[in-house]
Amino acid sequence: MSEKPSSSVVVWDLFVRVFHWSLVAGVTVAAITGFFVGATAIDVHVWVGLALFALVVARVTWGFLGSRFARFATFVVGPRKVLHHIVELQEGTAGRHLGHNPLGAWMILTILAAITFLAISGLIVWGGIFAHGPFTGFYDFDDGQPFFRLHWWVALGLLALVALHIGGAIFESMRVHENLVRAMITGFKEPRENDAVEGAPEQPENGPRPGLTVLITLLVMAIPIGATFQASRIKIKVTHRPPDTRGTVYAENCSDCHGVYSPTLLPADSWRKLMATLDNHFGEDASLDADTTKQIEDYLVAHSAGSVETKPSAVFTTVSAKDPTRITASPFWVKTHRKIPDYVFSAKPVYSKGNCFACHSDAQSGWFYPGNIEVPDSIAPPKK
């Protein structure tokens, strides 16, 4: 900042700069948690996503109430002017912009739109697939699926936009011989005689309104965040949630040896096979009298995988062909637990792969929300 020429002016106000670099940090965290860490980082991902959405809301508001170069009116231009700018770039006659150039303007709008879409589709996925957040109960697992795919593709698209944006900033820095990255850090740029002007040239009369911008942002964000905290009170339709096993004959008999697995974790055929072979139940005789066996089987079959619109119920409809009664042999289980070393399963207090309850605090409910996974602290790798 000490290097700034005396003629430099603040082009990017404090809000724009903080916004820009917060967005960089937020998108980075969201991309890492979303693409690489996966489901176990769901809570971080969602809250970073909501923070990014808040930044977007604030930026859009600032686009109407902010300082001169932050206002959309000073830099957003129609398609004809954008095309004209591209033609000029090709001809080498394009001017230098003190604020955003027409291509940069549309990059900003596209990124803001992409993040808005990611926030909304993300909340629908969170509600539909994971039964959390403002859309809980309004969308089920099936509804959430297409939004999950869209969310993924748009997120990939956002990363492509970021790459284009970085490329554009480098290109423009070289073309007009100024360090645009530094300008976004310091805020200062030097006005030049032949600067091209696209939109409204001067600071509008109703000067920057930071207080109002913050107020509007808070009011808008109160909707999704408030709804998220209210979501736990929403009564989810019976067909959209796992059955409550408490007090059932199933729970009463089977919980002597193991935790009460949600009936939604195996399809009907697997439950029938399992109940027909209780005398050799995973290496133990767990036989029951015929009446009780029938009662339990009927209950399990009625609430088996596929019977409700939850994620576990949907993914556990596919079982292992070799071992169709073993939940921990099903493809989804194997895939989602593949990175967990064997010693975690054999260590106290887990003891076996079948003890879902040791790490999934909501296992008995049948939800298996990824944010509810916590491997006990006491488990450490075996000493060599």
Added chain:
Amino acid sequence: MTQKTRLILTTLAAGAIALSMPLGVNADPAHDAVLKLYGAPSSFSAARGKAFFLGTHKGGKPQTPSCTTCHTKNPRNSGRTRAGKVIKPMAVSKTPSRFTDPKKVKKWARRNCKTVLGRECTHTELGDVLTYLGSI
């Protein structure tokens, strides 16, 4: 036999009887009733029951060769099922409700004998084990 020797022997005999009193004798009549399902309580032996409980058996499922696989070698301690659930101590002194419900006893005797031995246990084996677990 001198007076003194007789006194010592009597004392020893009384002590032995007193020490053996808890063996096979249980305060809870429900426990006695369950034990009687398998025969006369006096015909059972806690020592045989202990050997059976701690012993390694053949014919059952390979993962569970002994009662101690799940119940541990000390019946006064909590055990653990292979799926990780805690089993309350088998010793009646630690879990007084043990062996008071005939339905439950029969159910678990059938299951666990088949699991460990691959067959149902004899009445003598069960009576012995119940006597052992009632005695410690």
